[in-house]
């Protein structure tokens with residue numbers, strides 16, 4: 001069974017992605033999300049990741065660096081491209097350093113993300129680093145994994161991650 005480094009954005013999406021990938025791959029979840037703000041939110045999501053992983057193998061880079069994120073993204077509607085690249089670039093490098101065959105991301109489980117942009121970016125970063133990127137649409141497992149997360153009482157976030165997405169999510173609710 002091939003090893004797969006699974007860049008993971010949060011615990012609920014990890015549960016969903018595991019449903020999609022576990023039959024075919026030896027999954028190694030990888031945490032790297034400098035895009036999640038503010039720090040208490042970052043810690044909540046990291047703790048949920050650890051809760052799902054438990055004693056199983058995983059890799060954590062718990063960098064919380066606002067400047068790193070803001071320097072990586074364009075201001076405006078294109079910010080997600082830089083955000084994807086920041087995380088997928090690091091994932092590709094970690095996969096290569098750890099001798100893991102392939103990498104992918106739980107972002108591909110989400111109905112709220114741009115799947116073709118994620119795959120284009122992942123492939124480019126895979127070529128740069130010399131590691132294969134797995135582009136698999138896993139959205140059919142989104143609901144089942146998230147229901148599992150609710151049943152576990154896992155922390156469920158309300159917005160994508162960055163301060164921009166937090167505003168977009170909650171400004172309308174006033």
Ligand code: SF4
Pocket residue numbers: 035036073079080083084160161162164165
């Ligand atoms: S909305 Fe989500 S994917 Fe886009 S920049 Fe913010 S955290 Fe990154």
